[in-house]
Amino acid sequence: MLEQLEAEFPEHEPRPSDAPKALEGIRVVDFSHFIAGPFATMIMADMGADVIKIEAPGRGDDLRRYPPLHPGLMHGAPFLWNNRNKRSVGIDLKSPEGLQIVRELIATADVVVENFSTGVMQRLGIDYDSCRKLRPEIIYCSVSAYGREGAFADRLGFDPIAQVESGFVSMNGYADREGVRALSPVMDISTAMMACNAILGALVARERSGRGQAIEVSLFDNAVLMTGYATLQHLFSGVDTQRHGNTSPDTCPSGVFEAQDGSFYINCGNDKIFQRLMSQVIDRADLASAEVYGTGPDRIRRRDELFAILGEAFARQPWSYWQPRMRAAGVPCGQVRTVGEAIRSPEARERKLVSRIPHPKAGWIPNVRLPIRYSRTPVVDPVAAPAVGQHTDEVIREILGYDEDRLALLSEAGAFGDQAWLRASEDKS
Incomplete structure (x- = not known):
């Protein structure tokens, strides 16, 4: 077997x-x-x-x-x-x-x-x-x-x-x-x-x-x-947490994107990560410093347009191109894997899981x-x-x-x- x-x-x-x-x-x-x-x-x-x-x-x-x-x-x-x-x-x-x-x-x-x-x-x-x-x-x-x-x-x-x-x-x-x-x-x-x-x-x-x-x-x-922390968020605001799929209600851009050959997730947990993503990964330094994207709440309000910009850029190259660029720039990212792919991954083999x-x-x-x-x-x-x-x-x-x-x-x-x-x-x- x-x-x-x-x-x-x-x-x-x-x-x-x-x-x-x-x-x-x-x-x-x-x-x-x-x-x-x-x-x-x-x-x-x-x-x-x-x-x-x-x-x-x-x-x-x-x-x-x-x-x-x-x-x-x-x-x-x-x-x-x-x-x-x-x-x-x-x-x-x-x-x-x-x-x-x-x-x-x-x-x-x-x-x-x-x-x-x-x-x-x-x-x-x-x-x-x-x-x-x-x-x-x-x-x-x-x-x-x-x-x-x-x-x-x-x-x-x-x-x-x-x-x-x-x-x-x-x-x-x-x-x-x-x-x-x-x-x-x-x-x-x-x-x-x-x-x-x-x-x-x-x-x-x-x-x-x-x-x-x-x-x-x-x-x-x-x-x-x-x-x-959804419990305390509710108690502070009185609002129940809503479902956001693979995006985050608290940070942006965070979610699943498509490279030429597959899906991956990025998580921009703060302003500096966003700036590195735009300037060092997709070569859009103009957007990294744009006032309309200056803070997390600003980016959340413009999530759809920001995701469209990123989606268009990521679709031009395979994961093997984007992953080392994001790693070098310090942008948290990861492939969307099956369980079988995860346990056979380089990371799992390195850690001898x-x-x-x-x-x-x-x-x-x-x-x-x-x-x-x-x-x-x-x-x-x-x-x-x-x-x-x-x-x-x-x-x-x-x-x-x-x-x-x-x-x-x-x-x-x-x-x-x-x-x-x-x-x-x-x-x-």
Whole structure:
């Protein structure tokens, strides 16, 4: 399935073997699923934390079934994307024996992360109050749709719902049609980043005080933040942000233009950039100093005529002509690319964003690295996302010290669900 890509992406370059890890010694028990929770814990795993992903035996995280699926794996590309460097433990949380195992794991942990519907963890007896009795200094992060308390605590939420209800969708697209959602799960990803930041802050606070705490991050709260400064613009003016397509309501000229051979975007965020664009890029020094284009508001009022001038100039030459001129002039610009073009771009190759990592069944899989670059504690070498319950025995033996007989008794009691799924998976490998 991936063989045709082997020549395109290099093998991952290992980190120095003696380099320390930023979160070495930190254990995370992760009950989260889909994106917002798992992406947060993957960031921590990449930093060196031991992330133990608790999954329902057999079925596991629902994201495993998001396409495209690899024929040799029991999951698809989206799951691989946000679950690397974790250990999967398949536990039946409806089983008393299974719950006892997770309680014992929590008692050894630094962090618990969950994003179940409100009330689920309390019904299971592993909510924050219960967990801090097991581990007083525990840091307990709940990722929810609308918060764990109040009139909307029962509401379920997914990324697109947060996009529409926060006002984010109303800002994006063109003025003559309905607003458009971002296809990328930007609210899930940014919520994950916020959750990870919150956990790291709580770890620092615990280092100073010795005390853990509960953390709550709401998808909706985060989505409102992701509308950016539009919130305060509205409160200052009383006007809702309008859709401007690819142009900017705040700066001009900013938008998509056409060279002879394709589209590109320029962003003139201030007067000096505009002046450099006109004088050094399109050789119109007369317009760079023209009073009618002297300020941002002046240019915004004359956007159509200014875009027409630029559009006519840019159409005369290919991108390969304009890009070096704008780069030399210090004009922010970029090609309009597809995702496939972006990950194969010179910039992505220079930054080594995509590489190949080994996989026990598929041979190798592609990997997209975090944008974090530590000088002293580089992120860990990526290990592919696990199969459901792949590390159940390993984790329970290593952390809890259970022997083979006790594992067998727990298996018979149903703590690990129906083991037929695991045996079938092992047979395939």
